Structures are given as structure tokens and as C-alpha cells.
Amino acid sequence: MAVSRSPRPTHRRHDGRARMHRISDEDLNDLVEQIASAVYGNSTIVAIRRQLGRFVPADILEAAITEYQSRAGRPRDLHEPRSLTDPAAQLEPWYIPRSDDVFWPSVRRRLEGTGLDEEPIKRINDASSKIVSFIPPPGTERFSSRGLVLGHVQSGKTTNFMSVAAKLCDARYRFVVVLSGITDNLRSQTQQRLEQILVGDDRGRWHLLTDRETDFDDRQSRNAANLLSNPDQRLLAVVKKNPYRLRKLARFLEAAGTILQDCPILVIDDEADQASIDVGNRGRQSTINSLIRRILSKPKVAYVAYTATPFANLLIDPTVPDDLYPADFIVDLPRSDDYFGAERIFGRDLLTYETGPVDRGLDVVRTVPDNEVPQVRPPGARAGFGDWRPTVTDSLSEAIRWFILATAARRCRDGAPADSTMLIHTSMRAPAHQRTAEVVQTYLGTLRSGWSTPAVRERFRHQWEQETTRVPATDLGLSPLPWPQVCDQIPGVMADVGVVVDNYQSDVRLSYGEEPVTAIAIGGNTLSRGLTLVGLVCSYFVRAASAYDTLLQMGRWFGYRHGYEDLPRIWMTGELAAWFVDLATVEAEIRQQIRRYETEHKTPRQLAVMIRKHPSMAVTSAAKMRGGVTVRYSYGSQVMQTIKFHHRDQDWLRHNIDAADRLLSAARGLPGVRETPVRAGRSALTGVPAARVMAFLRDYRFHERSPSLRPEALCEYIAKQNDYDALRTWNVVVIEQGSDRLGTMELAGRKYHRINRSRLTVPANYADIKALVSTMDRVADLPASIRISDMIDGDPTDRRLRELRDGQLGGTGLLCLYPVSRNSTVERSSTRGYPRTDLAAVEDILGIGLFFPEARGPEDRDYVAVDLSGLAPADEELEIVDIDEIDAADERAGEAVTDGAAS
16 A cells, blocks of 8 residues: 555653654545545555554554544435445445545536535535445455435436446546436437536546447447556446447457456446346346346446336345345435425325325326327227327317416526427327327417417416416415516417427437427327426326336426426326325335335345335336235334434433333233243243333333334334234333343332443434344243244244244234443444444433234235345344354353242
8 A cells, every 4th residue: 555645743742651642634634535545445444554554653543544434434324315225245434535536526516517506516415425335445356236226206316326426436436337228319318418517528537438429339349458457547338228239338348358357347227127127037037137237247346226216126036146136225315305206296195104294295287187088198009099180188278378388487587498398298109199299280380370369368368377376486486477478478489389209210309409499299208217308397198007117207297497396287187196196105105114224224135125005006017026025014023123312311311211110110010910030031021001011102202313113103003903902912021231240220129230232433413323132132021941942943033033922922012121331332343334432321221122023904005025035134233143052041041040049
């Protein structure tokens, strides 16, 4: 490792005690950046201590290492975006921005030049840093990671992955590959964005293997080794997901030979649920999936999938080792307040165990009557077109007029024309597009010729006043526009508006350039995924679709509408509008789960994201759902534990100790409650009524960053299970240490040995202990006479222990109380994830663990998720010891209790 400069200490002590050195902030920062550079180059902290220790005083070096680890850990502690990550990858936080970075600072400057304010730039910076922190550092000897970034339709995913790419290029990744959809139009649009923002005026640092007109070919294969071996140059290829192009890319990489051993590659899969998923049958992979996996088989490749509709990606079979299941991380990108998504437009329903209120949406959806649908949508493919001809129905004419009105209003506000688009999507069939375009052109001609008549102008005026009353501009922070001003702009709009048919047969496609475009775009699949319809103010949508991802991707009206938030309108059937409400609910629930998994430090290998089913729609195509199984979504069979605490708030901590004291004191005096000897020499209060446990849950103070531990939701679930004769009684066990090494906590007149739980170094403003319970606590209330090795087959995983306990105790709940010492220390070094530090709380902590048996009774809804049972358990914090050792330990504890009683 090269050391560019050794910081000079400015003061030393010579009094025989340990020397204390001082270092300037500038020199400390230099040293931190040297450590980061070494980590990027595959050096370990141990090696850095050994190599830099020859030049740098030990206390200064340790301070710099601590500062580096703190900076590297900060992106993962961001409140947004949420993430689900796999600690089994043993990936320490590693990325920090450095003063010699060039790619991200350039991207940031160009984004600022587009007019983005400071707050959205900060969100982009934070989100991209968090994603980068989950991707392997480039110096890692070999890696093949899989991640998923969940964005929103039309929400800036491209900006995010450009920022991720820039930061990884600063960290010495050499080759950026963007797999961009399946259409030339989308690939070209993506290439253009990357050239403008990622490359910009830094052409000298980049070699472009594709351009706006030309997809990847093998013209440069003979130079692959030379191109990929230059550490000062970055390569970029934007490649359509087409077998011919992907095969060329794979051959290019293979032509580089051994150069790839030291060439980190980033593969961004845009619209990752389209074409990338393996839908092959009879044991054969689909071609595109096979080629992507061939590309990813190289020595150093990080694969990051981006999509707003992740249903298919979440249902990839996780047991196929080289497939695209996001085993390493899932990140949910933040949504800014000015984004118009499904939830804001359509509203949504309450989630499971959620209390209101919820957003009921904006009044921007207009209904297409069912009896008009046959006039604008052709019959099914089997029926054929015959003599079907579309007509401009009342709803379609209303939509076209509104497009003209909204465009005129924008011109009033802007003072000049800007790109303005209307979408008409009634069918995926090309002949329907052409026939619809013909009648729309005719109707526009009628409006132009009739504008001089009072009746036509009055019709426009009435619609303007009606719509602006339903959605007042002032409600969205905009100034209202008087009708005379809007009216003056209408003739110019009608003169400019054109009709564009965009489909696979089109000679002229929808495109935006230097001159503003005012267009009514009519099409199907080419307009329904990835492609941005600039200035979309009006959508007429009656396309039949029956899958979540297909329907959501067709919603090109989602996105940002700066300066005209009051103007977008959507015409669709009542049934489709209801389905979008359901989809907004499904989407919110997926993101809620990812939030929960982050707060509980769960991984994609431990808990599968569950997707709510719908009675009338499929989650995705059947071929993409083969890895999914039907599951039930509830607290059933789960372990809920408190891991976040206000460790500096003595009153908050003391309240929870008192709440446990009140529970135990009250329970011991209730009829039917018995004190029973159980495992590890402990005793349990058995037969505690559910009402007493629910009272305790309402009394206990949960940390606000524990969304799945809301007392009202827990109590609602318990009450529902009571109706099916489950969870009516609970067993309560205090999980104490075997000795009094850490002192005691008094609860209900008894003293319990406190346990040790250190906290993560990051965050600093509250204590996150990451794990409170141990695997064996699942059976803490089983009699010690039960030998686990005789009762289960295999290692004592949580699933096997839960099945054992359910068989013994049925629907009885288990509440464990954990007296944690305020003086808990780090007892073993962290090998994965964040570094740890001493708890240093102002008061002892009373943590709780809730162990639920399998749920009983019918569930309101079914869900689909992947089956993770075939994966080896990945449990970072808890050691699985030999079953016979556990049984022997229980026997020894029981003997000790007996001997003590005899004496």
C-alpha cells in the first residue's frame, strides 16, 4: 500500500505514561482517505494497522480508523432510503467520498445545472451512497453480488443509478454496463441521459462503447484487453436486452481474458423485471436470462437491478445460486413530496394492522363509462378486428379538450410553449393505434374549424371552470389562472398539436428535442415502460391488463409535474381506477416490509418480501411466479424483539422497567397463573391471561423506529387470535444470565442477573443492539425434561424449535423479558456489518421478545413469496451450538437448582 504522506504529530508527552499525540483536522482527513484508498484496493484493517503503523503513532492511527469506519457506516444509517441487506456477505461498510473524487462531483454539478434544488440533490446523494455501501469494494479478490433497487414509476431511477455508477467509478470500478429495456427508443433515451449527466464534458475520462444510434457490437473486441486494463479510463455501454447484443457483450468480456481478474464491473439492469427473469421451461433457461448470467460469471461483477415493479424479481427462486434473486440487498428509494405516484393520485386502503388516516387521492381521475369502451377499444384478438372502427366518444372528446386547455394553461404560466403530451392507450395492437389516430385527427380538425363559434368556446370555458373548481390551483401551491388568459392561448395550441402513433410498426416515433413538442401519443407497449412522456398532462387509458407489473408500468402519468401539479387528468374505467387503488396498497405494503426488515436487521435470505394477492389480477405472469408460494401475512410464527432504545433517556428506560415490574407483580396474584420450572434453571409464569399481556404492551414504550412493534397492531392481532382459541394465555420468562457478573435488576421483588448487550457504533443518537433474543429463547418455556436432540431432526433452527414448541404448547404465546445491564461492553469483535461499542446507557434496559405460535383461523388475504426454507440459515448474531451440548447444559442447570434447594 502506497502512503502519500504521513501526518506529523504536533505534541508528545514524555512523562513515562502512554504518549498522546495530536493531529490537525486536515492531516486526519488525509489519513482517513489513505485508509479508504487501501480498502478500495483490497487491504484489510489488520493490514492497514501493520503497514501504516510503521509511520503513524498508534493512537492517531486508531483515531483515523475509527473515523473512517464511522464515515463508511453513515450511509447505512440514513432514515431514507430503506434497505434489506444480507450480512452473510460479510461486507463491512467501506465507501466514503474523498477529496480526489472526480466522477460524482461532476455528476452533481451537472444535476445542479438542470435546476435541481439542494434538497433533491441531497436525497440523490444519500440514496446513491447507501446503495454503493452494499456493493463490494473493487479491490475484493472475487465477487458476484446481486441487489435490487425499488424505485417508483417515472421517479428518477436513471438519476439514481447514474449517481451510483459515478461513485463506483471514483472507487475504481472500470466498466459500467446498463441493460436498458427491450426497445431501441428506450435504449437511445437512456444513452442520451447518461451521455449528458454521467459523461458530460469529461469525455477524456470515458470510452463509450455505444452511442445514441448504435447499440453494442463486437467491433472493439480485439481491443477488449487494452480498453479494460487502463486504470485511468472508464468504459460505458448501454445495451438493449436483446440476445444478439448481449451475446456480443459477453464475447467482448471473454476476449479480455485474464485482465478481468482486476477489472471491477458494474451491471445496472434497468426495468429489471422485463426480459431478465428466467421464464424458460422444461429445464431450459430463457435466452436473455442465460446471457445475463453469463456476463455476471466474470471474476468481479456487481449486478444491481432497478425497477418500480419488483414483483417478478422478488419471486426469483433463491435456491438457484447464480440466478438474479437479490440475495445481497434490497433498497427502497425515497419518494419526494412532489412525486405523483399511485398512492397520491388514486389513494390506497389501510394496510394490515395499520391505523388511519390514509391518503384518499386527488380528484384527477375521470370515468370512462363502460358502454363507451367497445367504441374505443377493439374486440379481443380471437374476435379479430373485422369492421371495427373507433369513435371519439364523449369521454375521449372531453379528454382531448382538456389536453388543449391544460397545455394552454401551461403556456400562460411559462410564458412560452414547452413539451406537452397526451397519452391514448386503448390497445396493444398496432392496427387499433392507426385507426384511433385517424378519428382523433378528424376531431382535432373539427375543433380548429369550430373555434370561431360561440358554442365551441363556451364548451371549453365550461370545462375549464368545472375542472379548476374540482382541483383548485391554490390547493397545490399554485396561482389560479383566469379564463380569458387561457382562452387566448388555445388557438396557438390547436395549431401546434400533432398526433403521433408510436409502436413497433411506426416510421415516426415520439421524440423530444430542442423544439417544444405538443403531441397526442397513441400507442401500446412502446409507450408503457421506461420511456418518459415529457409534460404528460392528459391520459386516456382503457387498455385491458391483468397483472400488477403490466398495469403499473402503463401508468406513464406517474412522476413529477413541477409548475403544473393541478393540471394532469386521467380518464379510465371505474374498475381500472379501483385496481390502481389496490395496487397502491400492494406497493405501500411491500415498502412497509422493507422498512421493517431494515429496523430489525433482517436479510433477503431470512425473510421473503410478501406480495398481496388480488382476486382479479395476477401478481405477474405465471412464468415469472414459479419461485413463489402462497403464504399468510401475520405475526403468526414470528419473533418480535426490541432492539432500539433511547439509552440516554433515563425516564424512558425506567418506565419500561416499571412496566415489567407491574406485569410480574399483577400476574403472580391471578388465579390460574403458576410458577413452573423451565429450561436453563429458570422459571416461567404460565397461564397469564392475554388481557394482562396486552395491558403490558400498551404500557411499554417502544422506540419510534420499530414500526412492526406498534402496541395497537400487536394487541389487535392477539385479540383476533383469541377468537380462534389461540394466544388466550401466555407464558412469561425472564431471560437472565447464569451468574451475577453484571449485577442484578429487581423486578416484582426478585433479583435477576443482568445480561450483556453492546450496541452498534452507528447510529450514535440511540442504541441499536441489533439482536436481543437468542435462537433457544423460542423454547424458553419448555420443561427442562424435554431433550431437544430427541425431539427435532437436524440443527435447532428457529423453524424447527417453533414447530417443537407449537406441538408441545399449542396456541400459547411466549413473552420473554431481558434485563440488560447499562454497563454492557463489547465482548467479541464484530465480523460483519457495523462495528460495536459499549452500551453506555444512563439506566438499565428492559427489552422484550414476543414469540408467536402459528396463526389460527382464516386470514383476510393471501400473499405470495419465495420459499427460503431451502437456504442455509444466515444468522449473524446467534451461534448455533450442538444440540447435545444444549441438553447437557440444561441438565447441569437443573442439577444446580436441585442441589441449591437441597442445601
